Amino acid sequence: MLSRVADSLYWMSRYMERTDGILRMLRINYASSQDDIPDFSWKPVLRIFSYIKEEEAAAIANNSRAVLQYMVTDKENANSVLNMVTLARENARSVQDHITKELWQCLNEYYHTIRDVQKVRGLQTDDPISILDVLIRQGLLYYGITDVTMARGEGYAFINIGKFLERGVQSADILDIKFSDLQYDFTRMDTNYWKYLLLSISGYELYLKTYRSGFEARNVVELIVLNEDFPRSVIYSINQLQRYFERLKSDRNKEAYRKIDFMIGKIRSRVKYSTVESILHQGLHAYLNAVKEDLYEVGNAFNQHYFAYT
Amino acid sequence: MQTSDLLKSYLVDTNTWDEMYVHSDVRQQYHSVVEFLQQMNIEELNKKEEMAKKMFMSQGITFTVYSSGEGIEKIFPFDIIPRIITASEWSYIESGIRQRLKALNLFLKDVYNSQFILKDGVVPAEMIYSCPHFLREMHGFQVPHDIYVHVAGIDLIRDMDGTFYILEDNLRTPSGVSYMLENREITKRIFPDLIPKNNVRTVTEYPDILHRNLVSLSPRQTANPTIVLLTPGIYNSAYFEHTTLARLMGVELVEGRDLVVDNHRVYMKTTAGLQQVDVIYRRVDDEFLDPLVFRPDSMLGVAGLMSAYRKGNVAIVNAAGNGVADDKAIYTYVPAMIRYYLNEEPILKNVPTHQLADRDEREYVFSNMNRMVIKKTNESGGYGMLMGHTATEEEIKLYQAEILKDPRQYIAQPIISLSSAPCYMNGRLKPRRVDLRPYALCGPEGIQIVPGGLTRVALREGSLVVNSSQGGGSKDTWVLAS
Numbered sequence: 001m002l003s004r005v006a007d008s009l010y011w012m013s014r015y016m017e018r019t020d021g022i023l024r025m026l027r028i029n030y031a032s033s034q035d036d037i038p039d040f041s042w043k044p045v046l047r048i049f050s051y052i053k054e055e056e057a058a059a060i061a062n063n064s065r066a067v068l069q070y071m072v073t074d075k076e077n078a079n080s081v082l083n084m085v086t087l088a089r090e091n092a093r094s095v096q097d098h099i100t101k102e103l104w105q106c107l108n109e110y111y112h113t114i115r116d117v118q119k120v121r122g123l124q125t126d127d128p129i130s131i132l133d134v135l136i137r138q139g140l141l142y143y144g145i146t147d148v149t150m151a152r153g154e155g156y157a158f159i160n161i162g163k164f165l166e167r168g169v170q171s172a173d174i175l176d177i178k179f180s181d182l183q184y185d186f187t188r189m190d191t192n193y194w195k196y197l198l199l200s201i202s203g204y205e206l207y208l209k210t211y212r213s214g215f216e217a218r219n220v221v222e223l224i225v226l227n228e229d230f231p232r233s234v235i236y237s238i239n240q241l242q243r244y245f246e247r248l249k250s251d252r253n254k255e256a257y258r259k260i261d262f263m264i265g266k267i268r269s270r271v272k273y274s275t276v277e278s279i280l281h282q283g284l285h286a287y288l289n290a291v292k293e294d295l296y297e298v299g300n301a302f303n304q305h306y307f308a309y310t
Numbered sequence: 311m312q313t314s315d316l317l318k319s320y321l322v323d324t325n326t327w328d329e330m331y332v333h334s335d336v337r338q339q340y341h342s343v344v345e346f347l348q349q350m351n352i353e354e355l356n357k358k359e360e361m362a363k364k365m366f367m368s369q370g371i372t373f374t375v376y377s378s379g380e381g382i383e384k385i386f387p388f389d390i391i392p393r394i395i396t397a398s399e400w401s402y403i404e405s406g407i408r409q410r411l412k413a414l415n416l417f418l419k420d421v422y423n424s425q426f427i428l429k430d431g432v433v434p435a436e437m438i439y440s441c442p443h444f445l446r447e448m449h450g451f452q453v454p455h456d457i458y459v460h461v462a463g464i465d466l467i468r469d470m471d472g473t474f475y476i477l478e479d480n481l482r483t484p485s486g487v488s489y490m491l492e493n494r495e496i497t498k499r500i501f502p503d504l505i506p507k508n509n510v511r512t513v514t515e516y517p518d519i520l521h522r523n524l525v526s527l528s529p530r531q532t533a534n535p536t537i538v539l540l541t542p543g544i545y546n547s548a549y550f551e552h553t554t555l556a557r558l559m560g561v562e563l564v565e566g567r568d569l570v571v572d573n574h575r576v577y578m579k580t581t582a583g584l585q586q587v588d589v590i591y592r593r594v595d596d597e598f599l600d601p602l603v604f605r606p607d608s609m610l611g612v613a614g615l616m617s618a619y620r621k622g623n624v625a626i627v628n629a630a631g632n633g634v635a636d637d638k639a640i641y642t643y644v645p646a647m648i649r650y651y652l653n654e655e656p657i658l659k660n661v662p663t664h665q666l667a668d669r670d671e672r673e674y675v676f677s678n679m680n681r682m683v684i685k686k687t688n689e690s691g692g693y694g695m696l697m698g699h700t701a702t703e704e705e706i707k708l709y710q711a712e713i714l715k716d717p718r719q720y721i722a723q724p725i726i727s728l729s730s731a732p733c734y735m736n737g738r739l740k741p742r743r744v745d746l747r748p749y750a751l752c753g754p755e756g757i758q759i760v761p762g763g764l765t766r767v768a769l770r771e772g773s774l775v776v777n778s779s780q781g782g783g784s785k786d787t788w789v790l791a792s
Contacts, residue, residue, distance in 0.1 A: 002568050006581045093370070094544050096553035097563045101369075108370040112383075154581065252582035306581045 007307035012091035013162035028200035160244040168237030256305030387783030406658030418458035443633020468729035488551035493786040511761035517558035523753030527625040535588035571614030638687040761789035
């Protein structure tokens with residue numbers, strides 16, 4: 001496979017995964033903004049998913065419609081859904097001969113939907129959740145079509161590598177920023193706060209089934225970092241990353257494979273053999289930061305060894 | 311046949327061949343389509359038109375116009391009424407194109423090797439050496455199987471008595487074939503059952519024939535040669551076509567930056583290291599192919615490509631330097647080439663063409679400007695052209711001054727009226743002018759012409775210019791089996 005093609009597939013997939021993360025987060029936060037929550041603020045969401053300046057974030061932090069505009073349709077925000085989908089489509093467009101026609105059409109339609117002012121007007125004037133649902137569903141269509149139609153070759157491996165690398169970083173980010181919002185105070189018993197966090201990453205039901213004792217910060221950490229069955233946990237993402245990376249093993253390019261294999265194995269061991277105690281002992285922020293740094297390193301190594309073409 | 315509202319305002323211009331009507335009667339080949347259309351009401355037809363548009367959009371059959379930093383997706387206008395060619399018309403066209411391509415291929419081989427045709431004075435040598443597309447780099451180099459033109463898109467038009475004329479031989483990187491394929495797919499969807507009922511010949515084998523020909527050109531004797539399609543990239547207006555062809559043939563779509571030349575061999579950069587490339591179907595113009603030989607500022611090509619080509623380590627399709635054969639001034643000599651190389655009379659006629667480098671012809675043209683169309687010899691796509699009957703006096707004056715600076719770069723042709731075909735316009739059928747571009751493929755086993763092609767249509771009333779860059783659209787083109 002061409003290095004440029006691998007690069008484009010990887011980024012197409014990362015942008016789509018980020019889009020999904022942003023939309024889910026917006027949906028649940030909007031819902032919670034309608035609930036009776038004291039000092040609700042959009043600040044954590046803006047911090048996780050954009051590079052907005054502190055004072056600009058403060059200016060719109062209590063204005064849901066302004067945040068939705070900024071995060072979904074703003075052309076100036078590099079991380080807006082509009083820009084993410086546009087980038088995913090641009091990447092897909094340049095590798096159309098490596099993705100199925102269905103997959104290309106799905107991304108193309110997503111692009112035309114998000115650019116259609118009529119279709120997204122409701123974000124400002126009507127029930128925004130209906131609009132977010134339409135967008136989320138278009139994203140789910142993307143996942144489904146990828147799964148059902150894409151050949152299980154190298155391209156599929158790069159798509160999944162991008163997806164799970166992005167998801168791992170995202171989950172670590174969400175957890176870290178949500179806790180920093182509480183000044184890493186593990187004693188706070190704020191049921192709604194945790195409930196909405198878990199809902200936003202589709203982990204609420206699993207949490208209830210796993211822990212019968214109500215909401216506790218340590219359990220939230222355990223679920224999001226260490227639960228191997230939770231598809232958005234850090235460890236799950238790393239396991240999948242490793243799984244799809246192993247498919248790239250071949251007689252050619254042995255050296256590069258060995259290097260990245262070592263890096264992924266190391267992160268995986270680090271997370272797999274952690275416990276909530278050891279994480280808290282090290283400090284949640286420091287721990288999550290180290291995991292993120294390592295994942296970024298893996299991304300850089302892919303750039304260097306698999307995607308270099310210019 | 312009865313005429314309904316649909317046909318009420320179908321007024322064919324005088325002195326024009328209409329593809330559907332003859333003496334206010336519908337031609338045999340259009341009977342079943344017209345009947346079918348008359349059963350539908352305007353709402354249904356409008357819905358079909360809307361559906362076609364949506365399909366082009368959602369499939370991404372679009373080109374992007376970049377303005378104020380933002381890309382806007384546009385579709386090439388598509389008219390839903392098919393253009394129909396009878397079996398006998400087709401067999402005539404087919405034999406004419408086959409003959410013409412045979413001669414043009416021999417001409418290219420000759421002009422880049424022994425140059426008998428120049429020595430015998432059939433084509434003047436100064437015509438060749440003054441052509442900017444004549445490449446000295448191709449001299450004395452034997453291309454695989456002596457084939458220069460692997461893919462040709464030859465433009466035909468019809469005069470008022472229905473005679474077919476060759477308007478242009480596109481022998482470099484002719485485009486539009488993806489529209490031949492996609493227009494047919496759209497027609498299948500919007501008019502169910504209509505195609506099988508009419509015995510329309512299929513065009514779907516085009517990519518298979520092209521792929522087979524590309525494989526046969528591989529310099530390495532291997533069962534599975536690496537074939538790539540070289541595109542200028544996503545900003546090119548024909549990018550959609552490049553992805554479609556790559557997908558339909560299952561070959562790698564590459565850009566110049568994906569390729570590298572080492573020791574006169576071409577490689578592509580893959581995730582598993584370098585992989586040797588055997589055949590390049592390029593959709594990049596000659597002058598951008600290799601910055602070491604042609605334009606040094608080109609980012610689209612590959613440094614060293616021409617040397618690998620000349621060493622015979624990679625095949626390039628179409629061959630470099632074909633522009634010398636489809637130059638609009640050299641076009642005048644194609645009938646002479648057919649007589650010279652094949653000892654045959656040309657089947658398809660040329661449009662009478664005046665060389666403006668010739669003093670007498672220039673004077674004749676200058677005094678008859680309003681009946682002439684003037685074209686630049688090395689431009690295509692309808693650029694740099696003057697239609698004498700619509701130009702103002704001032705425009706003509708300016709253009710004449712331009713011509714006098716370098717008369718070799720211009721030719722003049724009498725304005726040919728072009729045949730008209732029915733188009734669907736706001737609930738009515740209206741005649742609009744059309745041309746025809748069939749696609750011919752030459753391989754070691756001979757010349758194959760897929761039964762069909764691209765019908766381009768001038769959608770503006772009265773316009774004679776069909777180029778997409780000048781407001782033209784396209785139609786599905788049917789060749790009937792019997």
